[in-house]
Amino acid sequence: MKERRLRIIDYSLLLIFLALLIYASLGLSPRGDLNSWVNREESVVHSPNAAAYYIRHAYHDTHSPNMVTAILADYRGYDTLGEETVILTAGIICFLLLRRKRRKNKKDNNKEIKAENERSRK
Amino acid sequence: MKEAENNPIVSLIASIVSPFIMLFGLYVIFHGHYSPGGGFQGGTLLAASIILIRLAHSSHTGQLQFPSKLGTPLGSLGVFIYYGTGLAALWWGGQFLNYAFLPLAEEISLRRSWGILLVEIGVGLAVMAILVSIFDDLLEEENHD
Numbered sequence: 001m002k003e004r005r006l007r008i009i010d011y012s013l014l015l016i017f018l019a020l021l022i023y024a025s026l027g028l029s030p031r032g033d034l035n036s037w038v039n040r041e042e043s044v045v046h047s048p049n050a051a052a053y054y055i056r057h058a059y060h061d062t063h064s065p066n067m068v069t070a071i072l073a074d075y076r077g078y079d080t081l082g083e084e085t086v087i088l089t090a091g092i093i094c095f096l097l098l099r100r101k102r103r104k105n106k107k108d109n110n111k112e113i114k115a116e117n118e119r120s121r122k
Numbered sequence: 123m124k125e126a127e128n129n130p131i132v133s134l135i136a137s138i139v140s141p142f143i144m145l146f147g148l149y150v151i152f153h154g155h156y157s158p159g160g161g162f163q164g165g166t167l168l169a170a171s172i173i174l175i176r177l178a179h180s181s182h183t184g185q186l187q188f189p190s191k192l193g194t195p196l197g198s199l200g201v202f203i204y205y206g207t208g209l210a211a212l213w214w215g216g217q218f219l220n221y222a223f224l225p226l227a228e229e230i231s232l233r234r235s236w237g238i239l240l241v242e243i244g245v246g247l248a249v250m251a252i253l254v255s256i257f258d259d260l261l262e263e264e265n266h267d
Contacts, residue, residue, distance in 0.1 A: 063231035064155035064238060072160065073238040077219040080241070081204055083162075084248050088201045091252035095194055098259040 128180065136178030143171035151246040155235060161245025168246065169253035176257070190262065193255025200248025207240045 029036030037044060041052045054071055062070040072080055147167030150159035176184035208219040216223030221237025222230045 061231060061234060062238060063229070063235040066155055066157065068158070069154045069160050069238060069242075073241045074221065074234055077208070077241065080161075080245065081208070081219070084201055084204055084245055087252050088197050088248060091197050091255050092194060094256045094259045 129178075133178045136174050140171045140174050143167055143174065147171065147246075147250075151242055152239070154242050155238065161242040162249055164242075165246035165249025166253065168250040169257075172250070172254050173257050188254060190255065190258040193251050193258060196251035197248045197255065200244045200246070200251065203244030203247065204241055207237060207244070211237070 029038070033039060038049075038051060041049055043049050054067060054075065058067045058070045059065060062074050064070050144167070147164045147170075149164075150157075150167060151161060151164030154160040154164070172184070172188050175187055207221070207224070211220045211223045212218050214223045214225060221234045224233050224237050226236040227233050
Protein backbone atom coordinates (compact mmCIF):
# COMPACT_ATOMS: atom_id res chain seq x y z
CA MET A 1 0.00 0.00 0.00
CA LYS A 2 2.77 2.38 0.99
CA GLU A 3 4.82 1.48 -2.09
CA ARG A 4 1.87 2.17 -4.30
CA ARG A 5 1.37 5.60 -2.74
CA LEU A 6 5.08 6.39 -3.27
CA ARG A 7 4.82 5.31 -6.88
CA ILE A 8 1.84 7.60 -7.43
CA ILE A 9 3.87 10.49 -5.99
CA ASP A 10 6.81 9.61 -8.28
CA TYR A 11 4.74 9.56 -11.42
CA SER A 12 2.89 12.75 -10.55
CA LEU A 13 6.23 14.50 -9.95
CA LEU A 14 7.44 13.26 -13.35
CA LEU A 15 4.28 14.55 -15.02
CA ILE A 16 4.64 17.94 -13.31
CA PHE A 17 8.21 18.24 -14.57
CA LEU A 18 7.12 17.21 -18.06
CA ALA A 19 4.51 19.96 -18.03
CA LEU A 20 7.12 22.45 -16.75
CA LEU A 21 9.55 21.51 -19.53
CA ILE A 22 6.88 21.81 -22.22
CA TYR A 23 5.86 25.19 -20.80
CA ALA A 24 9.50 26.35 -20.80
CA SER A 25 10.06 25.17 -24.36
CA LEU A 26 7.11 27.28 -25.53
CA GLY A 27 9.10 30.37 -24.56
CA LEU A 28 12.00 29.57 -26.89
CA SER A 29 12.31 31.68 -30.00
CA PRO A 30 11.64 29.87 -33.30
CA ARG A 31 14.62 28.38 -35.10
CA GLY A 32 16.38 30.80 -37.43
CA ASP A 33 14.58 33.84 -36.03
CA LEU A 34 16.91 36.73 -36.83
CA ASN A 35 15.49 38.95 -34.11
CA SER A 36 16.05 36.56 -31.20
CA TRP A 37 18.92 37.40 -28.90
CA VAL A 38 20.83 34.23 -29.74
CA ASN A 39 21.10 35.08 -33.42
CA ARG A 40 21.87 38.77 -33.21
CA GLU A 41 25.39 39.99 -33.87
CA GLU A 42 25.37 41.94 -30.63
CA SER A 43 24.43 40.56 -27.24
CA VAL A 44 22.18 42.28 -24.71
CA VAL A 45 25.09 44.35 -23.40
CA HIS A 46 26.24 45.32 -26.92
CA SER A 47 29.27 43.04 -27.01
CA PRO A 48 29.85 40.98 -30.18
CA ASN A 49 28.09 37.61 -30.15
CA ALA A 50 30.21 34.48 -30.52
CA ALA A 51 27.68 32.47 -32.54
CA ALA A 52 27.52 35.03 -35.33
CA TYR A 53 31.32 35.10 -35.53
CA TYR A 54 31.49 31.31 -35.82
CA ILE A 55 28.86 31.20 -38.56
CA ARG A 56 30.63 33.88 -40.55
CA HIS A 57 34.27 32.79 -40.17
CA ALA A 58 34.33 29.04 -39.43
CA TYR A 59 34.93 27.90 -43.01
CA HIS A 60 37.54 30.51 -43.87
CA ASP A 61 39.41 29.97 -40.61
CA THR A 62 39.56 26.19 -40.53
CA HIS A 63 38.74 24.97 -44.04
CA SER A 64 36.17 22.50 -42.70
CA PRO A 65 32.55 22.72 -43.84
CA ASN A 66 31.29 21.10 -40.62
CA MET A 67 31.01 24.03 -38.26
CA VAL A 68 30.48 21.82 -35.21
CA THR A 69 33.86 20.13 -35.64
CA ALA A 70 35.56 23.49 -36.14
CA ILE A 71 34.03 24.88 -32.95
CA LEU A 72 34.66 21.77 -30.84
CA ALA A 73 38.23 21.08 -31.87
CA ASP A 74 39.53 24.53 -32.75
CA TYR A 75 37.73 27.46 -31.15
CA ARG A 76 36.88 25.50 -28.02
CA GLY A 77 39.90 23.20 -27.99
CA TYR A 78 40.41 23.58 -24.28
CA ASP A 79 36.94 22.22 -23.60
CA THR A 80 37.55 19.07 -25.63
CA LEU A 81 40.95 18.67 -23.98
CA GLY A 82 39.24 18.70 -20.60
CA GLU A 83 36.63 16.16 -21.76
CA GLU A 84 39.30 13.77 -22.96
CA THR A 85 41.21 14.11 -19.70
CA VAL A 86 38.01 13.30 -17.81
CA ILE A 87 37.54 10.13 -19.88
CA LEU A 88 41.13 9.04 -19.23
CA THR A 89 40.69 9.72 -15.51
CA ALA A 90 37.51 7.61 -15.44
CA GLY A 91 39.29 4.74 -17.16
CA ILE A 92 42.28 4.85 -14.82
CA ILE A 93 40.01 5.02 -11.76
CA CYS A 94 38.07 1.94 -12.96
CA PHE A 95 41.38 0.16 -13.53
CA LEU A 96 42.74 1.02 -10.08
CA LEU A 97 39.57 0.31 -8.09
CA LEU A 98 38.45 -2.92 -9.75
CA ARG A 99 41.76 -4.65 -10.44
CA ARG A 100 43.28 -3.85 -7.06
CA LYS A 101 40.29 -5.15 -5.18
CA ARG A 102 40.35 -8.37 -7.14
CA ARG A 103 44.04 -8.90 -6.58
CA LYS A 104 43.55 -8.36 -2.86
CA ASN A 105 40.65 -10.81 -2.77
CA LYS A 106 42.77 -13.37 -4.57
CA LYS A 107 45.63 -12.95 -2.11
CA ASP A 108 43.25 -13.28 0.83
CA ASN A 109 41.75 -16.41 -0.68
CA ASN A 110 45.21 -17.91 -1.16
CA LYS A 111 46.11 -17.17 2.46
CA GLU A 112 42.91 -18.78 3.71
CA ILE A 113 43.50 -21.86 1.60
CA LYS A 114 47.06 -22.16 2.94
CA ALA A 115 45.86 -21.73 6.52
CA GLU A 116 43.22 -24.39 6.01
CA ASN A 117 45.79 -26.75 4.56
CA GLU A 118 48.07 -26.25 7.54
CA ARG A 119 45.20 -26.81 9.93
CA SER A 120 44.23 -30.02 8.19
CA ARG A 121 47.86 -31.23 8.34
CA LYS A 122 47.98 -30.65 12.05
CA MET B 123 31.89 -13.54 -16.75
CA LYS B 124 30.51 -16.85 -17.77
CA GLU B 125 32.43 -18.35 -20.62
CA ALA B 126 30.38 -17.66 -23.74
CA GLU B 127 28.95 -20.72 -25.35
CA ASN B 128 30.41 -20.95 -28.80
CA ASN B 129 27.27 -20.40 -30.76
CA PRO B 130 28.41 -20.66 -34.40
CA ILE B 131 25.69 -18.36 -35.77
CA VAL B 132 26.42 -15.59 -33.28
CA SER B 133 30.17 -15.76 -33.72
CA LEU B 134 29.94 -15.88 -37.52
CA ILE B 135 27.62 -12.86 -37.69
CA ALA B 136 29.82 -10.98 -35.23
CA SER B 137 32.94 -11.72 -37.28
CA ILE B 138 31.21 -10.48 -40.43
CA VAL B 139 29.76 -7.31 -38.89
CA SER B 140 32.68 -6.25 -36.70
CA PRO B 141 35.12 -5.15 -39.47
CA PHE B 142 32.40 -3.02 -41.07
CA ILE B 143 31.67 -1.31 -37.75
CA MET B 144 35.40 -0.65 -37.38
CA LEU B 145 35.61 0.75 -40.91
CA PHE B 146 32.62 3.00 -40.25
CA GLY B 147 34.28 4.21 -37.05
CA LEU B 148 37.43 5.15 -38.96
CA TYR B 149 35.25 6.88 -41.58
CA VAL B 150 33.46 8.88 -38.87
CA ILE B 151 36.79 10.00 -37.38
CA PHE B 152 38.48 10.96 -40.64
CA HIS B 153 35.38 12.45 -42.24
CA GLY B 154 34.59 14.63 -39.24
CA HIS B 155 35.39 17.77 -41.22
CA TYR B 156 32.65 17.17 -43.74
CA SER B 157 29.88 15.25 -42.01
CA PRO B 158 28.53 14.81 -38.50
CA GLY B 159 31.04 12.94 -36.43
CA GLY B 160 34.42 13.30 -34.85
CA GLY B 161 36.68 11.69 -32.34
CA PHE B 162 34.18 10.76 -29.65
CA GLN B 163 31.64 9.12 -31.95
CA GLY B 164 34.25 7.33 -34.04
CA GLY B 165 36.08 6.08 -30.97
CA THR B 166 32.84 4.69 -29.58
CA LEU B 167 32.20 2.81 -32.84
CA LEU B 168 35.72 1.33 -32.82
CA ALA B 169 35.22 0.23 -29.21
CA ALA B 170 31.85 -1.30 -30.16
CA SER B 171 33.45 -3.43 -32.86
CA ILE B 172 36.12 -4.70 -30.44
CA ILE B 173 33.61 -5.37 -27.64
CA LEU B 174 31.33 -7.24 -30.08
CA ILE B 175 34.13 -9.71 -30.81
CA ARG B 176 34.79 -10.09 -27.08
CA LEU B 177 31.13 -10.85 -26.39
CA ALA B 178 30.54 -13.25 -29.25
CA HIS B 179 33.77 -15.26 -29.22
CA SER B 180 35.75 -16.81 -26.42
CA SER B 181 37.74 -14.35 -24.33
CA HIS B 182 40.97 -15.74 -25.84
CA THR B 183 40.06 -14.50 -29.34
CA GLY B 184 39.25 -11.05 -28.02
CA GLN B 185 42.62 -10.93 -26.29
CA LEU B 186 44.34 -11.79 -29.59
CA GLN B 187 42.61 -8.88 -31.29
CA PHE B 188 43.16 -6.27 -28.61
CA PRO B 189 45.08 -7.34 -25.47
CA SER B 190 43.57 -5.82 -22.35
CA LYS B 191 47.06 -4.74 -21.26
CA LEU B 192 46.99 -2.20 -24.10
CA GLY B 193 43.93 -0.31 -22.82
CA THR B 194 45.43 2.23 -20.45
CA PRO B 195 48.66 2.85 -22.45
CA LEU B 196 46.73 3.52 -25.67
CA GLY B 197 44.31 5.83 -23.85
CA SER B 198 47.22 7.75 -22.41
CA LEU B 199 48.78 7.90 -25.88
CA GLY B 200 45.57 9.45 -27.25
CA VAL B 201 45.52 12.14 -24.57
CA PHE B 202 49.24 12.67 -25.18
CA ILE B 203 48.58 13.27 -28.90
CA TYR B 204 46.11 16.01 -27.96
CA TYR B 205 48.45 17.66 -25.48
CA GLY B 206 51.33 17.16 -27.92
CA THR B 207 49.49 19.03 -30.68
CA GLY B 208 48.96 21.93 -28.30
CA LEU B 209 52.55 21.86 -27.10
CA ALA B 210 53.85 21.65 -30.69
CA ALA B 211 51.98 24.87 -31.49
CA LEU B 212 53.64 26.35 -28.41
CA TRP B 213 57.03 25.11 -29.63
CA TRP B 214 56.68 26.79 -33.04
CA GLY B 215 55.92 30.13 -31.50
CA GLY B 216 52.15 30.28 -31.04
CA GLN B 217 49.72 29.89 -28.20
CA PHE B 218 48.76 26.53 -26.69
CA LEU B 219 46.39 24.72 -29.12
CA ASN B 220 46.67 27.43 -31.77
CA TYR B 221 46.97 25.21 -34.85
CA ALA B 222 47.79 28.16 -37.12
CA PHE B 223 51.43 27.85 -36.03
CA LEU B 224 51.86 24.15 -36.89
CA PRO B 225 54.14 23.83 -39.95
CA LEU B 226 51.88 21.31 -41.72
CA ALA B 227 50.73 23.31 -44.76
CA GLU B 228 51.19 26.67 -46.42
CA GLU B 229 47.74 28.14 -45.90
CA ILE B 230 46.68 28.96 -42.37
CA SER B 231 43.17 27.51 -42.83
CA LEU B 232 44.68 24.23 -44.07
CA ARG B 233 47.04 24.17 -41.08
CA ARG B 234 44.07 24.49 -38.77
CA SER B 235 42.26 21.74 -40.64
CA TRP B 236 45.24 19.38 -40.17
CA GLY B 237 45.46 20.33 -36.52
CA ILE B 238 41.79 19.45 -36.04
CA LEU B 239 42.40 16.07 -37.70
CA LEU B 240 45.35 15.31 -35.39
CA VAL B 241 43.31 16.20 -32.33
CA GLU B 242 40.38 14.07 -33.49
CA ILE B 243 42.67 11.07 -33.98
CA GLY B 244 43.92 11.51 -30.42
CA VAL B 245 40.38 11.72 -29.07
CA GLY B 246 39.25 8.65 -31.03
CA LEU B 247 42.21 6.55 -29.85
CA ALA B 248 41.68 7.55 -26.22
CA VAL B 249 37.92 6.92 -26.26
CA MET B 250 38.31 3.52 -27.93
CA ALA B 251 41.04 2.28 -25.58
CA ILE B 252 39.36 3.56 -22.42
CA LEU B 253 35.96 2.09 -23.29
CA VAL B 254 37.48 -1.33 -23.98
CA SER B 255 39.57 -1.14 -20.82
CA ILE B 256 36.54 -0.28 -18.67
CA PHE B 257 34.70 -3.23 -20.24
CA ASP B 258 37.63 -5.53 -19.41
CA ASP B 259 37.90 -4.20 -15.86
CA LEU B 260 34.23 -4.87 -15.22
CA LEU B 261 34.04 -8.33 -16.75
CA GLU B 262 37.46 -9.86 -16.18
CA GLU B 263 37.05 -12.13 -13.18
CA GLU B 264 38.60 -15.53 -13.46
CA ASN B 265 39.28 -15.73 -17.17
CA HIS B 266 42.98 -15.00 -17.21
CA ASP B 267 45.61 -13.80 -14.74
